[in-house]
Amino acid sequence: MADKMVRFLRELFQSFLSIVKILLLSRRATPVKDNFRNKEELVILANGPSLNTTLEEAADFLRDKTLMAVNFGVLSPVYEKLRPELYLIADPLFWTVPEKRVQLFGTLAEKTTWPLNLLVPARAWQNKEWQPLLAGNPHIRLCLYNATPIEGFQGLCNFVFRRGWGVPRPHNVLIPCITIGLGLPFRRVYLAGADHSWLPEISVTDRNEVMMHQKHFYDQGTSRSERAIEVDQSTTRLHKVLYHMYVAFSSYFVLEAYARKLGKEVINITPGSYIDAFKRMKV
Numbered sequence: 593m594a595d596k597m598v599r600f601l602r603e604l605f606q607s608f609l610s611i612v613k614i615l616l617l618s619r620r621a622t623p624v625k626d627n628f629r630n631k632e633e634l635v636i637l638a639n640g641p642s643l644n645t646t647l648e649e650a651a652d653f654l655r656d657k658t659l660m661a662v663n664f665g666v667l668s669p670v671y672e673k674l675r676p677e678l679y680l681i682a683d684p685l686f687w688t689v690p691e692k693r694v695q696l697f698g699t700l701a702e703k704t705t706w707p708l709n710l711l712v713p714a715r716a717w718q719n720k721e722w723q724p725l726l727a728g729n730p731h732i733r734l735c736l737y738n739a740t741p742i743e744g745f746q747g748l749c750n751f752v753f754r755r756g757w758g759v760p761r762p763h764n765v766l767i768p769c770i771t772i773g774l775g776l777p778f779r780r781v782y783l784a785g786a787d788h789s790w791l792p793e794i795s796v797t798d799r800n801e802v803m804m805h806q807k808h809f810y811d812q813g814t815s816r817s818e819r820a821i822e823v824d825q826s827t828t829r830l831h832k833v834l835y836h837m838y839v840a841f842s843s844y845f846v847l848e849a850y851a852r853k854l855g856k857e858v859i860n861i862t863p864g865s866y867i868d869a870f871k872r873m874k875v
Contacts (some may be wrong), residue, residue, distance in 0.1 A: 669772070785862060
């Protein structure tokens, strides 16, 4: 009984804070045009290293699905072949690190020759430096989404997610991708390249620097271990890295409950994925 009361009070406080954050941070999201090639099935192409295997071995499965790419996915040589209809950006470093910004948006403007809904967090609109990089491409349609972090009672979370006012605490790009995908007409949302196998890639140096080797499907063989940093480029600590992972994996259970409430499915097709919240399927 005591545990239930503590949980209730915690969720009540989180719900109150979420409402305050919505009032302070959220704005009207841009509706996404839903004239997709497939309105029933969406495949989110996360950037984990296993995506290369999925693209090679499950090409027939992907061919008739609507695709969503993320973050630096445009750097892959298969981007123009896949022709995703949705593209979502979440990493705040794209707004704070000039070279990342130029590399991402410049490549998007250069490669994209088909209609593309580009989803960016509403807070990014305050940064004017990336927008001219896309201005010359008529195929890219900008859509704003709210990355406002939402916690609390599941019923409140479902209500907020459905209206596009926020997402579960977005410590990685996959969380807003799933939230937004469930808010669109799709009945099934598949996750490819969602390895999340970060734990074996963490180390700590003799100088107490936390190192992470984040491998992506587009940089296999060239990626290397790098110092883990905060958004402001300051050094982070191991407990913070692990806490962010805890929050991310917890958020997937919130999204699984949200999907069930909508009568939809999130299906993980990533071989060897560490995510334990969703139904799995081999393709």
